[in-house]
Amino acid sequence: MSTVKTTTANQLQFANRKERSPWGDAWRALLKNRLAVASGIFIIILIFIAVFAKYIAPYPYDKGNLVDNYALPGPKYLLGADFLGRDILSRTIYGAQVSLAVGFVGAFVSLLIGMTYGLISGYSSTRVDNLMMRFVDFLYAMPILIFVILLQVYFKAVARTGVGGPFLQTLVAIDNKMGGMFFIFIAIGMLNWLGMARIMRGQVLSLKRKEFIEAARSIGASDMRIIFRHLFPNALGPCIVAETLAIPGYISTEAFLSFLGLGVNAPRPSWGIMISEGYVGLRSYPHLLLAPAVALTLTILAFNFLGDGLRDAFDPRLRGQ
């Protein structure tokens, strides 16, 4: 009697079981990771703060009251004011715009270039693939951050003196409109698409020999269909994981460049600039540093936790442990 019952229950369960996709599995595994979930929520809140900075910040980021310079935290300025009497809380809130923009645009640019390049390379004939990958190897050996610093010096000099052709001046104008972020986007995109191209190529190489691709080809699917319907969605997971783990690097690169005076243009606040302005007065006014330093560290930490969580969630070998 009981045996019959169990069988029925099992059959019922089997019939009712929902279809499980790899993405769904990864999502469920991610939700179990409490640090990753908390980091995700932190990042979402940060995005809201950055988008609605205008309404949240109590003061404008660029106007200060010289009477209040170096004001200590108090009822008027919750986190104090900087050397020009500008509210630190407001500047930190606006600073989130730069860090997040650099993180997300950097990720987007590097995904776009890297995935396209890797896809073409992996899907092409061995000769083309070899050629394209030797080019990546060549660039990989370059001290790219050093080039980025040089290029930033160059762009800043061009912007300052107004020399150069119409093309260069258009770029400078775009950069000015964006408060000096445009060249940082270019620099970070340049720095980071190489790794993405390698990952994507590896994915495509291993996927294109799988049976399901062969099956698609045998029923007459076009190259375009195979690429976009079969290769791309399956290769996306590892690329997104790698990209999330790269975002902290973009954010600290921006902070690093801004600290050196090669980042966004004043008066736009970036956490890197605020730290470079603040550490000079560390002895007397440590509160200048506190907010941007904490914000920068927490943001990088959150992206690291989220990236680690995503990596574990997408790795089936770690699942169920």
Added chain:
Amino acid sequence: MAKYIIRRLLWGIPVLFFVTLVVFILVRFLPGGPFDFAGEKQLPPSVVKNLEAKYHLNDPLWKQFVDYLWNVVRGDLGPSFRYRNRTVNDIIAEGLPVSAQLGMLAMLIAIGIGIPLGIIAALRQNTIVDYLATFFAIVGVSIPAIVMGPLLIWIFALKLQWFPVSRWGAQPPYFLGFLPKPDITFWRHAILPAFTLGTGLSASIARLTRASLLQVIREDYIRTARAKGLAERLVIFRHALKNSMIPVVTILGPMFAAVLTGTFVVEQIFAIPGLGKHFVTSIGNRDYPIILGTTLLYGVAIVIANLLVDIVYAWLDPRIRFD
């Protein structure tokens, strides 16, 4: 092996050439020439013309490039704008030993803390020790040097007053050209900046060591070693550790680059008169010859370091010589 080394070294030539070419192009197209100003006053045009003739700035570009290359090969990086009677070479000779001392200490800290921490975490996997080590490693990776530096100064120099706030504790002449006299003044000045630079790197080394060792101790040959009754200590130290270090070696190249660029901010924060500080100051001063000479030096150093790492890697793991 010899064939592989030669192949790698030959590969380095076009890379180095390209680095020099990029730097040279940016030298020539940066606005402003080396003789635009003398102090605050502008030089008369006739003087500028003579100076330009003296420095061959009116030669065709290709000739200038060849000359520049030739000068660089002979080790002459040109004059400085800002420091009138000093060359870029003088400035490098003065700053490089200090930066090298700082960088080597940071790398020692990174390896000396990172590898043991990674090993302990891996051997005690899924215990509280592992969780703590992993947590500290991820926090360590996440604190950038521009936050770590002021934080360490504030705690250990200003509040506890254990260490000086800034400056460097060694002076020339150096032993072998760069090794300082290891007295108390040197250590007191060096500890905070070296930790600022080294902590983040030690965290990434710890994470890599842990992941790699965990993978290696699941290999069959480790099971074999255990099966034949070897002591656990021998299994780990003689069999597992050596192979688990292979991925760690690959990070040494990027780590060298990170230490190099890290010195820019750390020397700025601690007011250390090294090359990184000169580099940052020259950006502010628009002292283009220094910017370009030092970036060329840094670029070449990174390329050579990557080459060396590749060779060490091939020596540790014979499989990769054959691709």
